[in-house]
Amino acid sequence: MTIKVAFLGLGSMGAPMAARLLAAGHPLTVWNRTAAKAEPLAARGAAVAATPADAVRGADAVITMLADPAAVTAVARSAGPQLRPGAHWIEMSTIGxxxxxxxxxxxxxxxxxxxxxxxxxxxxxxxxxxxxxAGGPADGVAELLGHLGTVTRCGPLGSAAALKLVLNAALIGGVAVAAEALALADTLGVPAATAENALLGSALGGAAQRAFARDSSFHASLAAKDIALATATAPLPVLAAVLGHLRAHPDLASQDLARTADRIRADR
Incomplete structure (x- = not known):
């Protein structure tokens, strides 16, 4: 069964996700604040809306993949009045x-x-x-989400957003720790390759791998947003220090998190 989908937010993650739904045969309307980012999807058959309200009109499912809570709120205030009863709103951003x-x-x-x-x-x-x-009543959209990956049910509404914040806090914090461990290795004269290989094989291996990544796209500004959400929720002194690292390098805000790790190491 095809589902008429409105996809709002065509950043580095949103664009390929929307393309997956279009390839699966779902009628797709897209909106993005920077309209040019919709052009590749339009060339493949997606409709392009001028506003969020235009995008969601008549949609069975609305997907938001946006930068932060403020962006989600602004889009919802614009689009909400146009939603029909029975529609599903699937919030896929990291907003807490x-x-x-x-x-x-x-x-x-x-x-x-x-x-x-x-x-x-x-x-x-x-x-x-x-x-x-997935948190909340996801039965009606489980098949749609299946085109994007593997769905794990987390519990009531908000439970998935909470778990995502936990996972991102652990990842971002781990990347910063791996970077500082390498800074310590540099200071102690441990050869870089030796230290990197040892970290990859250690309990910190996943975070070290992410710190060394060169083909990912998780902007440092988004990492800072996630840690700010986490530290506003609970007293987390280690993550507060990580947030300080992230904010200390505004020139890296639009670059991948691994570049911040490089800077942390270089600033030893």
């Missing part, structure tokens, strides 16, 4: 559980909200191999 609950209050009666943030980078989005954390 409080923002998900705020979003629920902006949607009309009869619209079902699912929080479904993802794990994985652009390569996984392109291949349809994302990890999808």
């Amino acid at each position: 559980p409080d923002a998900v609950r705020d979003l629920a209050g902006l949607l009309p009666e009869g619209v079902t909200l699912v929080d479904a943030p993802v794990t994985g980078s652009v390569d996984k989005a392109t291949a349809g191999e994302l990890g999808i954390l």
